[in-house]
Amino acid sequence: MMQWWCHRRRLLRAALRRRSSPPMHDTLNPAQLEAVCYLHGPSLVLAGAGSGKTRVITHKIARLIQAGLAPERIAAITFTNKAAAEMRERARALVGKAAQGVLLCTFHALGVRILREDGAAIGLKAQFSILDTDDVVNVIKDCGGTTDRTTARHWQWVISQWKGAGLDAATALARARDEAERQIARVMARYQERLQAYQAVDFDDLITLPLRLLREHAEVRARWQQRLGHVLVDEYQDTSATQYELLKHLVGHGERDDPRLTCVGDDDQSIYGWRGATLDNLRRLPQDFPTLKVIKLEQNYRSTNAILRAANAVIGPNPKLFPKTLWSALGEGEPVRVLACDHEEHEAERAVARIQSLRARGAAWRDFAILYRANHQSRAFEVALRRANIPYRVSGGTSFFDRAEIKDLCAWLRLLVNEDDDPAFLRAITTPKRGVGHQTLAQLGQLAASARLSLFETLFSHTLAATLPARSLAALHEFGRTVAELQYRARHAVGHEAARAVLHDWLRDIGYEAHLYEQSDSEQQASARWAHVLDFVDWMVQRCGGQIDDSGGTTAREPRPLLEVAQTVALISTLSEREQDQDVVTLSTLHAAKGLEWPHVILAGINEGLLPFKPEADGDAQALSARIEEERRLMYVGITRAQRTLVVSWLKQRKQGRERVAAQPSRFIAEMQLDPTTTQEDPRAKLRALREEFAARAAAHAAR
Numbered sequence: 001m002m003q004w005w006c007h008r009r010r011l012l013r014a015a016l017r018r019r020s021s022p023p024m025h026d027t028l029n030p031a032q033l034e035a036v037c038y039l040h041g042p043s044l045v046l047a048g049a050g051s052g053k054t055r056v057i058t059h060k061i062a063r064l065i066q067a068g069l070a071p072e073r074i075a076a077i078t079f080t081n082k083a084a085a086e087m088r089e090r091a092r093a094l095v096g097k098a099a100q101g102v103l104l105c106t107f108h109a110l111g112v113r114i115l116r117e118d119g120a121a122i123g124l125k126a127q128f129s130i131l132d133t134d135d136v137v138n139v140i141k142d143c144g145g146t147t148d149r150t151t152a153r154h155w156q157w158v159i160s161q162w163k164g165a166g167l168d169a170a171t172a173l174a175r176a177r178d179e180a181e182r183q184i185a186r187v188m189a190r191y192q193e194r195l196q197a198y199q200a201v202d203f204d205d206l207i208t209l210p211l212r213l214l215r216e217h218a219e220v221r222a223r224w225q226q227r228l229g230h231v232l233v234d235e236y237q238d239t240s241a242t243q244y245e246l247l248k249h250l251v252g253h254g255e256r257d258d259p260r261l262t263c264v265g266d267d268d269q270s271i272y273g274w275r276g277a278t279l280d281n282l283r284r285l286p287q288d289f290p291t292l293k294v295i296k297l298e299q300n301y302r303s304t305n306a307i308l309r310a311a312n313a314v315i316g317p318n319p320k321l322f323p324k325t326l327w328s329a330l331g332e333g334e335p336v337r338v339l340a341c342d343h344e345e346h347e348a349e350r351a352v353a354r355i356q357s358l359r360a361r362g363a364a365w366r367d368f369a370i371l372y373r374a375n376h377q378s379r380a381f382e383v384a385l386r387r388a389n390i391p392y393r394v395s396g397g398t399s400f401f402d403r404a405e406i407k408d409l410c411a412w413l414r415l416l417v418n419e420d421d422d423p424a425f426l427r428a429i430t431t432p433k434r435g436v437g438h439q440t441l442a443q444l445g446q447l448a449a450s451a452r453l454s455l456f457e458t459l460f461s462h463t464l465a466a467t468l469p470a471r472s473l474a475a476l477h478e479f480g481r482t483v484a485e486l487q488y489r490a491r492h493a494v495g496h497e498a499a500r501a502v503l504h505d506w507l508r509d510i511g512y513e514a515h516l517y518e519q520s521d522s523e524q525q526a527s528a529r530w531a532h533v534l535d536f537v538d539w540m541v542q543r544c545g546g547q548i549d550d551s552g553g554t555t556a557r558e559p560r561p562l563l564e565v566a567q568t569v570a571l572i573s574t575l576s577e578r579e580q581d582q583d584v585v586t587l588s589t590l591h592a593a594k595g596l597e598w599p600h601v602i603l604a605g606i607n608e609g610l611l612p613f614k615p616e617a618d619g620d621a622q623a624l625s626a627r628i629e630e631e632r633r634l635m636y637v638g639i640t641r642a643q644r645t646l647v648v649s650w651l652k653q654r655k656q657g658r659e660r661v662a663a664q665p666s667r668f669i670a671e672m673q674l675d676p677t678t679t680q681e682d683p684r685a686k687l688r689a690l691r692e693e694f695a696a697r698a699a700a701h702a703a704r
């Protein structure tokens with residue numbers, strides 16, 4: 001009896017184990033399983049959209065942990081913070097808490113990690129600041145002596161390209177082809193000096209500085225190589241040349257026998273050429289790593305055949321780097337539809353009508369995505385969705401952290417973390433206004449520049465005391481004291497309650513609520529903005545209590561000091577969007593939709609001039625055809641986000657500035673080679689289908 005009982009318990013336990021996590025070979029096909037189980041050398045999974053590349057990465061993380069590699073020794077690099085958060089969730093479902101230790105982040109967040117730990121070797125203090133694009137443009141304006149934002153943005157773009165290509169200011173000056181470039185190179189020299197003085201870095205530095213650090217400091221390089229037992233990279237086709245160099249140093253290319261590296265990617269989805277990503281990295285991988293194992297996946301698990309056929313037809317005309325065939329076992333599905341719309345508002349109305357009708361048949365809001373080429377295209381959809389009372393989120397556009405009030409608070413947080421962060425200093429001292437005028441700030445700035453100090457360090461200098469009127473000086477000192485006191489309190493406030501008290505006292509002391517009411521156009525707007533502030537404070541408080549994870553691979557479980565939370569929030573505010581998992585329709589740019597999937601997708605504004613974007617702008621035929629190829633890949637990315645239904649809409653007229661102009665459908669619509677009967681949504685056809693469905697249901701009912 002006893003024996004039988006034990007046997008039964010063993011069987012039950014085994015069955016439960018099986019139910020909670022199915023064995024890998026049940027959820028992976030043989031090629032995926034091969035990729036997941038290949039642990040001892042470099043490998044590349046090269047496959048089309050929806051074939052389970054990202055799934056290979058998550059399962060491989062689990063496999064590595066099961067094989068005994070400590071989670072802290074695994075780095076998985078994703079393209080966005082959102083993708084990192086999603087991957088962490090999936091890994092947690094597979095291996096439980098162990099997934100928390102994995103360093104799961106973007107290249108940029110990894111760069112931050114390396115610089116915070118080892119930046120001292122290249123003269124960077126651990127508390128350095130990260131400037132966002134707005135800050136960078138302001139600093140560049142200042143360095144170049146211009147007030148014109150468009151000029152400054154252009155300079156910023158050129159400087160960023162140079163930095164991405166590994167040029168310093170002196171080399172850029174030497175290589176400049178004309179006076180305009182020489183001027184930008186001189187601005188770049190001043191800009192770099194300024195960053196050094198601020199102990200600040202921009203986004204490009206988050207890749208180039210760690211690269212320099214690893215290249216020049218063998219001991220740091222050896223430590224990172226030792227520490228990382230395996231590095232995995234998703235969306236490898238969109239890495240830039242400098243990211244690839246960084247990767248090679250991290251895995252010990254040329255220094256280790258079999259570098260432990262897994263890359264997954266799809267050459268047909270390379271859409272960041274304009275930002276310096278290069279398909280050459282895909283070509284170079286087999287040359288640089290001769291033992292590279294290449295695995296191809298051919299089954300698509302995401303989309304129906306109707307959708308997949310349209311995707312394959314679109315990408316067909318592009319030259320093939322690696323030929324691939326994709327098939328799906330999900331059946332033919334509904335035909336892809338093309339909608340010709342009169343104008344933007346009409347397009348938005350039709351999208352909303354479609355969403356409502358599918359929702360009435362059981363779909364959730366989160367099953368829908370409306371994807372478009374450029375941010376400004378979201379507006380008509382936002383208006384129509386609001387009017388219809390449909391919840392939505394704009395991703396890849398204005399995020400929570402782009403709101404002015406949140407940027408204000410983040411400037412204060414950045415200042416707490418690093419008081420030498422001059423752009424943050426300037427924003428904090430003027431929001432709310434505290435009796436410090438432009439002139440006073442200009443004098444402070446001049447003194448700081450001549451003494452090569454930060455603004456904060458200059459606050460209490462004797463020379464300043466000698467040059468400023470007593471009232472201005474008192475206002476500046478008062479500000480300095482507020483920052484110092486807040487720093488002190490934030491360092492000692494650990495856990496929920498303490499953090500909440502410090503944050504609320506701070507907002508009261510600086511009079512932030514009153515400031516919002518002064519600044520806003522209406523009381524309603526002010527109270528909405530104040531609600532954002534309180535929401536933000538709550539979110540930080542939760543982090544202090546250890547309830548929320550940080551991105552960038554660290555997880556908080558213990559209560560933490562407010563200052564430490566401020567450090568990570570200051571980072572996240574410049575790097576990522578805040579995530580909320582709600583049942584909402586997604587509005588997104590095509591670029592930001594990469595790697596994601598939805599049951600129902602609407603591709604909007606598929607017109608010549610929007611996608612492909614301005615095909616007439618480039619004179620050089622070769623450059624133009626390369627650009628069209630990249631736009632075609634973007635269309636391919638868009639189509640392959642859809643799981644069950646896909647609608648492609650285009651405008652007969654579109655707005656250009658203030659005018660409406662006649663518009664043409666994109667060449668990519670013809671390239672999808674759809675059956676012409678599905679290219680117009682004909683209401684009579686719909687009625688016929690409904691009648692047929694009704695008759696079939698009635699017949700089934702009668703048969704029962």
Ligand SMILES: Nc1ncnc2c1ncn2[C@@H]1O[C@H](COP(=O)(O)OP(=O)(O)OP(=O)(O)O)[C@@H](O)[C@H]1O
Nearest residue numbers: 027028029048049050051052053054055301302595
């Ligand atoms: N072996 C499998 N069995 C069942 N479903 C799978 C399998 N492999 C992948 N999937 C599912 O197919 C979908 C696409 O997978 P995944 O996102 O990993 O593809 P991908 O190749 O990374 O796509 P993309 O190129 O768009 O990034 C996901 O919903 C995933 O869960």
Ligand SMILES: [Mg+2]
Nearest residue numbers: 053054234595
């Ligand atoms: Mg993917």
